[in-house]
Amino acid sequence: MDNSQRQLSAAIDRLRPRYVSTMTEYSERLTAALDEQAHVGPNDTALEEIRFVAHRLAGTAESFGWGEIGAHASHVDTLMEGCDAETCDSHRHLTPVRRLRDMLLKAIRVEAAPRRA
């Protein structure tokens, strides 16, 4: 590992705790948006919120080592584009969102667990 890579890794390690709290916030926002869809019915604000979170995760998750989350978020981002309250199909559009939320929760749990030496 050369000096620039070491420098970059150190910077990513520094940012990592902040990113984990952001992931927690994102999982909560996805849960709230999914609940809203389930209880109130399809609405554009909640769908926009889902797309916002997916777009953010698609751009950054891989850099912190969560490539699978990033790739799935990218899929959700693309899927949600053009999806509105009228066209939203619970199975087609929201199942991948639930999966993204679950992936986030799992990653957060793993991150919080004490590491073995």
Next chain:
Amino acid sequence: MKPYHRYDSAPDWRATGLSMLVVDDDEIACELLKAGLDAFGTYNIETVNSAEEAMNAIAQREHPYDCFFLDIEMPGTNGIALCSWIKSHDQYRETPAIMVTARSERSFIRNAFAAGAIDYVTKPFDMNELQSRMRMAERLIIAKRDAASGDMLDGTGQSAAALRMDFDEAIAIEGIPGVIDFVAMKNYLKQLSRSRLFSTALVAFRLDGLNHAYGRLPQGQFLSLLALATRKLKGAMRHPDALIAYAGNGCFIAELESATGLDGTDIARDASLALWKAGFTGSFDCSTVAFHGGTPQRIGVLFSHGAVDRSLDIAFASVHHRTESMRPANANARSWSIA
């Protein structure tokens, strides 16, 4: 006769102390990009989280920034509109703007380059890719600084940089929608390749006789003639999404999503007629120049940077081949030799 750009083969050096503005509404993405750039060189990097903040930072800055990294998808003013705004300022016309996005659709890529971006980086960041983009931007910045040193204006308002242009040098023609820098065109094609986008068509054109204008006209008038000819060529393309770049040596390259209905000869004829009709106010009879069009090259999957260069070579070779077999074809049927 292969067009080249003065920045293509610049020596491998590293610039230090360059000032950059990174604009992204995602603070973490800003920090990641800053960390990546910091790892490659000694730069002065500022970050802001919206286009509006960026405009304020630019307006308040005493010394212009050397480079911009602009996220495309931001709430409010997006990165493409911000890029156009930045490029509308004289002091930033040649400043490299690199677009940053998680999206790789053709429309995003095209709009970014059409707005004046010199390159395009996708998220998540591939640090090797980011480094190579930064190196290219450094070369552009330093070339611009070199050209601007002792900057003097001639009677036509052209800078010293413009005065030193060679005929075989790619020239950035500004102010015409869809006309981009040749370096940006190459980067655009490479970005299409990285994004695995298919069905790109390239067609090359050559303005026969332009070398005589280069020899006879002051540089300012030559650039005006070149801009006029480019405008007429863009008009003759009759496709709003066509991107065109001037590659030097009187050669142009045009890119379209599809080769269907694209006929280089017809376009060249229409562009020539439009140019002759428009006339040129300078001391040069523009009816002595004429466009020639090559055979459209349909490009499928471009998996390597080398493939982009090869495709450009084939497109340029096509127009040269056609020109040889069709000469003379200019307005008053005089024969011109091309340097």
